[in-house]
Amino acid sequence: MSHGWGYGPSNGPDTWAEGYPVANGPRQSPINIVPKDAVFDSNLKPLKLQYDPSDANGILNSGHSFQVNFVDDTDSSTLTRGPISGVYRLKQFHCHWGGSDDRGSEHTVNGISFPCELHLVHWNTKYPSFGDAAKQPDGLAVVGVFLRIGAANPNLQKVLDCFGSIKNKGKQRSFVSFDPKTLLPPSLEYWTYDGSLTTPPLLESVTWIVLKQAITMEMFRNLQFSAEGEGQHDMVDNFRPPQPLKGRPLRANFR
Numbered sequence: 011m012s013h014g015w016g017y018g019p020s021n022g023p024d025t026w027a028e029g030y031p032v033a034n035g036p037r038q039s040p041i042n043i044v045p046k047d048a049v050f051d052s053n054l055k056p057l058k059l060q061y062d063p064s065d066a067n068g069i070l071n072s073g074h075s076f077q078v079n080f081v082d083d084t085d086s087s088t089l090t091r092g093p094i095s096g097v098y099r100l101k102q103f104h105c106h107w108g109g110s111d112d113r114g115s116e117h118t119v120n121g122i123s124f125p126c127e128l129h130l131v132h133w134n135t136k137y138p139s140f141g142d143a144a145k146q147p148d149g150l151a152v153v154g155v156f157l158r159i160g161a162a163n164p165n166l167q168k169v170l171d172c173f174g175s176i177k178n179k180g181k182q183r184s185f186v187s188f189d190p191k192t193l194l195p196p197s198l199e200y201w202t203y204d205g206s207l208t209t210p211p212l213l214e215s216v217t218w219i220v221l222k223q224a225i226t227m228e229m230f231r232n233l234q235f236s237a238e239g240e241g242q243h244d245m246v247d248n249f250r251p252p253q254p255l256k257g258r259p260l261r262a263n264f265r
């Protein structure tokens with residue numbers, strides 16, 4: 011079996027610096043968010059998210075998470091304003107979660123973890139492609155949403171209902187007509203800071219936008235890290251722990 015990176019004892023976050031030295035870089039993610047240390051910045055605009063549900067086109071078990079992919083060859087699903095300038099296109103969303111309800115999110119708030127964290131991934135259209143943008147300091151913008159246990163979210167449920175057919179690594183199926191805006195909480199108040207991918211290659215190209223308000227969900231833990239026939243390896247605890255802030259400013263668009 012390929013000894014790629016993962017979340018286990020022999021290939022997890024503490025080993026990633028071996029293959030990806032940027033793991034110890036100056037702008038790594040996630041971080042622990044300390045609200046009292048956030049600086050209110052009145053120049054921060056409200057987020058503007060405009061998504062076309064018809065851009066959704068598939069759901070995949072990547073072996074690290076599930077991922078809902080979007081057609082991104084036009085500006086039909088975009089993120090603008092907020093802390094960013096220009097137009098960023100929605101590429102995919104995915105989640106990170108724990109083996110029990112006391113852990114799972116990547117960002118923490120005052121040291122507290124949520125059971126799950128949703129990432130809506132966008133790329134800066136000043137670059138020719140997602141892959142190119144991922145190598146630029148202002149290439150990507152990820153909206154992070156905390157999920158807590160509670161009433162099922164009927165829209166998220168449409169995603170979870172697909173998991174039976176993508177149980178194992180490499181499985182994918184069509185997933186159409188879905189509006190990710192339905193996964194957002196009523197308030198779009200956010201913290202923002204400059205960071206990185208939270209998985210290898212850990213590129214320092216992400217403007218992080220973490221929403222203060224969580225959404226509720228019924229927890230799911232029925233996916234596998236492993237490919238079919240590679241044994242049972244439950245997909246849980248696929249999160250990187252918080253990384254050093256290294257002097258970076260944490261800003262808020264709310265007081």
Ligand SMILES: CCc1cc2c(cc1OS(N)(=O)=O)CC[C@@H]1[C@@H]2CC[C@]2(C)[C@@H](O)CC[C@@H]12
Nearest residue numbers: 129131141144150152206207208209210211
């Ligand atoms: C920021 C969201 C994101 C983007 C990428 C990854 C992981 C990511 O998740 S996260 N948790 O939001 O940081 C891992 C695979 C990366 C991809 C960015 C583009 C690539 C670097 C490709 O060029 C090759 C591998 C890709």
Ligand SMILES: [Zn+2]
Nearest residue numbers: 104106129208
């Ligand atoms: Zn992520």
